[in-house]
Every structure is written in structure tokens, then in C-alpha cells.
Amino acid sequence: xxxxxxxxxxxxxxxxxxxxxxxxxxxxxxxxxxxxxxxxxxxxxxxxxxxxxxxxxxxxxxxxxxxxxxxxxxxxxxxxxxxxxxxxxxxxxxxxxxxxxxxxxxxxxxxxxxxxxxxxxxxxxxxxxxxxxxxxxxxxxxxxxxxxxxxxxxxxxxxxxxxxxxxxxxxxxxxxxxxxxxxxxxxxxxxxxxxxxxxxxxxxxxxxxxxxxxxx
Amino acid sequence: xxxxxxxxxxxxxxxxxxxxxxxxxxxxxxxxxxxxxxxxxxxxxxxxxxxxxxxxxxxxxxxxxxxxxxxxxxxxxxxxxxxxxxxxxxxxxxxxxxxxxxxxxxxxxxxxxxxxxxxxxxxxxxxxxxxxxxxxxxxxxxxxxxxxxxxxxxxxxxxxxxxxxxxxxxxxxxxxxxxxxxxxxxxxxxxxxxxxxxxxxxxxxxxxxxxxxxxx
Numbered sequence: 262x263x264x265x266x267x268x269x270x271x272x273x274x275x276x277x278x279x280x281x282x283x284x285x286x287x288x289x290x291x292x293x294x295x296x297x298x299x300x301x302x303x304x305x306x307x308x309x310x311x312x313x314x315x316x317x318x319x320x321x322x323x324x325x326x327x328x329x330x331x332x333x334x335x336x337x338x339x340x341x342x343x344x345x346x347x348x349x350x351x352x353x354x355x356x357x358x359x360x361x362x363x364x365x366x367x368x369x370x371x372x373x374x375x376x377x378x379x380x381x382x383x384x385x386x387x388x389x390x391x392x393x394x395x396x397x398x399x400x401x402x403x404x405x406x407x408x409x410x411x412x413x414x415x416x417x418x419x420x421x422x423x424x425x426x427x428x429x430x431x432x433x434x435x436x437x438x439x440x441x442x443x444x445x446x447x448x449x450x451x452x453x454x455x456x457x458x459x460x461x462x463x464x465x466x467x468x469x470x471x472x473x474x475x476x477x
Numbered sequence: 478x479x480x481x482x483x484x485x486x487x488x489x490x491x492x493x494x495x496x497x498x499x500x501x502x503x504x505x506x507x508x509x510x511x512x513x514x515x516x517x518x519x520x521x522x523x524x525x526x527x528x529x530x531x532x533x534x535x536x537x538x539x540x541x542x543x544x545x546x547x548x549x550x551x552x553x554x555x556x557x558x559x560x561x562x563x564x565x566x567x568x569x570x571x572x573x574x575x576x577x578x579x580x581x582x583x584x585x586x587x588x589x590x591x592x593x594x595x596x597x598x599x600x601x602x603x604x605x606x607x608x609x610x611x612x613x614x615x616x617x618x619x620x621x622x623x624x625x626x627x628x629x630x631x632x633x634x635x636x637x638x639x640x641x642x643x644x645x646x647x648x649x650x651x652x653x654x655x656x657x658x659x660x661x662x663x664x665x666x667x668x669x670x671x672x673x674x675x676x677x678x679x680x681x682x683x684x685x686x687x688x689x690x691x692x693x
Contacts, residue, residue: 326570326574339566365544370585378612382605382609393598404527
């Protein structure tokens with residue numbers, strides 16, 4: 262299978278971690294989001310993913326799928342290896358809720374296309390744009406910290422003793438937060454879990470700096 | 478069970494439809510998002526849902542869950558009644574991908590808290606704010622139209638002949654688009670499916686105007 266990916270996309274980063282955790286052989290196809298107006302806007306790419314966003318998963322029979330969380334759940338249902346979601350309905354619900362707090366409440370507001378709209382269409386200056394970014398990250402990670410710290414289901418990882426969907430979303434979000442110099446004080450549970458994740462090669466090898474299309 | 482809901486929240490609207498489609502008895506607890514600084518920010522509500530967003534599902538044993546998509550999948554897994562997701566992995570992946578295109582790519586940008594930030598913090602005028610709203614809705618619904626129109630899996634509803642998770646996300650998004658006078662031309666598949674949904678009492682009774690906390 263192939264994963265259309267951009268090294269810095271945190272949605273692609275999520276799927277890279279999932280592929281590694283499941284131990285699934287795959288080819289990374291880089292899609293440069295900035296070069297030449299964005300390779301995600303070419304006719305070929307849009308035929309595969311009409312949203313013009315990364316990532317896209319392509320199976321060997323050419324079936325394609327967009328949306329990182331849908332891709333991860335598909336990989337988990339379709340392939341053997343460690344389970345990325347818990348075995349019980351309430352556990353799955355909790356993990357999905359944490360993942361969606363990142364994927365629906367934080368990340369969409371800080372996506373490249375949104376930052377570009379703020380800059381080019383609304384003429385928002387760099388400083389106000391960084392404040393926007395940090396506002397949503399700060400608010401969102403405080404919610405995640407609260408969800409994690411108050412619940413005995415939290416273990417070495419977001420849910421118990423094995424990494425799964427929630428960790429897969431958390432690590433790229435913390436990476437982004439660091440890149441934009443967001444405050445990470447007051448988030449001890451998040452930082453502890455991030456550290457546990459980053460000890461695993463599945464997470465290390467999915468990092469932006471480890472990608473074939475990595476840039477400084 | 479209880480659903481903490483605001484009549485105009487499209488995330489709450491999704492869960493209301495799901496509860497109706499599953500035929501699950503429930504109590505609606507209105508949470509007014511504007512009154513007194515927002516009832517979603519009270520200590521009691523935040524204890525139940527640290528994100529301070531609606532909806533929240535509360536089970537009879539007091540277990541609570543936030544995030545509309547996580548709630549809907551939980552209801553579908555936990556309770557009998559019609560299935561809201563397809564029986565095959567690729568079908569589920571497709572439906573989740575459509576639902577997430579709405580829940581991750583369109584709706585988060587047009588949420589009340591985001592519109593308030595644009596207005597109060599970035600001093601974006603009403604006209605530019607409406608243009609922002611319409612930009613993301615227009616772009617997002619065009620993607621959905623493309624996903625639906627090109628795929629033979631689309632039937633009377635987004636996936637086959639019974640309504641499910643994708644329709645549950647689509648109808649509130651189209652409702653919002655109408656409320657903000659977004660262009661709906663060029664979206665024949667979406668409008669056809671919306672019409673099929675609105676013939677069903679599960680969708681009718683979940684509409685904002687049918688809620689106990691409805692306002693003009």
C-alpha cells in the first residue's frame with residue numbers, strides 16, 4: 262500500500278505512526294503542499310482525494326481513502342497486529358473522544374490552508390496569526406490534559422499500557438505545539454505520555470525529521 | 478440517558494438524529510451557549526465535559542462522553558436498532574471519511590467560538606466573517622458532492638439505501654449553510670440526499686426548530 266504524505270502534515274504523521282505500530286509494509290509518496298501552488302491540487306491527486314489534503318491511503322487494488330482518523334480505523338479493522346482501539350465500547354468511545362478533541366477541535370484551526378486564509382484574505386499579521394495558533398493549541402491541550410489526568414483509564418499511554426489512536430493524535434499535536442513555541446507548562450500528563458511514545462521506534466520513524474521529504 | 482444539547486449546535490443536532498434513528502429513549506438537557514457567558518462554561522458542565530462544548534451524552538450510571546462522532550459510534554456499538562455504519566471495513570471507512578470531512582474540515586472553522594474569536598480578537602468585520610464562513614462551507618460541500626457523485630456506493634442516502642453516520646453529519650451542515658445563505662448550486666447529490674433524509678421523522682424531530690430550547 263501507499264501513503265501520500267507531507268513530512269510536516271500532522272494528519273499524515275498520525276497515519277505514519279499507525280502504519281508503523283501495525284507493522285504494515287508501505288511506500289511513502291511525498292506530496293509537497295507548498296511547491297508550485299501545492300502538489301495536492303494536481304488533477305491526479307484530486308482524483309484520488311477530492312479534498313486536496315494529505316494524507317491519502319492507496320491500497321494495492323487502487324482503492325483510496327482520505328481522512329487520517331478514518332484511515333487509522335480502517336487499518337486497525339482490516340489488518341492484524343496490535344489493536345489501536347480498546348476492546349470495549351466505552352474504552353473505544355473514550356479514545357475516539359480524545360482523538361477527535363485533537364482532530365476536530367485543535368488541528369483544523371491551525372491547518373496550512375487556514376493560516377494562509379488568515380494571512381492572505383484577512384490580512385492578519387504574523388504576530389496575531391501566531392497568537393491564534395497558540396490560543397487554540399493552548400485551549401485544546403488543556404482539555405486533553407484534563408481528560409487524561411482525571412481518568413484512571415489513563416496509563417503509561419492515553420488509554421492503558423499500550424499506544425493507540427489517542428496517542429497517535431497526541432504526539433503530532435505536541436510536535437506542532439513545540440514548533441510554534443506554544444506553552445507546554447501545566448501539561449504533565451501529556452508530556453509524560455509523549456515521552457513514553459517517543460521511546461518507541463514506531464513513533465520515532467514517523468517523525469517529520471525522519472521522512473524522505475524532510476526539510477529544515 | 479441524557480443529551481446535553483443546544484438547539485442550534487450542529488454537533489448536537491447530529492447526535493439527536495442518531496438517537497432518533499436508533500429509537501433510544503432520552504432526555505434533552507438544554508445548554509444555552511450564549512446566555513450568561515455560556516452555560517457550557519459552568520463548573521458542573523466542565524466536570525462532565527472539560528472541553529466546554531456541546532453535545533455531551535450522559536448514561537444512567539453517570540458515565541459521560543463528549544465529541545459527537547465518538548458518541549454516535551458508541552450508541553451504534555452499544556445499542557440495537559438500525560446500524561449507523563456499514564457492515565464492511567471499506568464501507569465503514571468511506572462513511573467515516575465523509576463524516577470527518579464535515580466534522581474535521583468544515584464545521585470546526587465555523588463554530589461559535591471561532592466566529593467569536595474572529596470578531597472580538599481579530600476585529601474581523603461582519604462581511605468578512607460571513608465570507609470566511611461561506612468559503613469553508615462552499616469548499617467543503619464541493620468536496621462532499623464530489624465524494625458522493627463519483628461513487629456507486631452512494632444510493633438514496635450517502636451510503637446505500639439506509640441513513641447512517643454520513644447523512645447524520647450532512648443534514649446539519651446543509652442546515653447551517655442555508656442559515657448563512659451559502660450557495661448550494663452545483664450540489665445536486667447533496668440536496669437530493671438531504672431531501673430523502675428530511676422525509677424521515679428521525680431527522681425532522683432532531684431539527685433545531687423542533688427543540689424545546691428553540692428560539693427564532
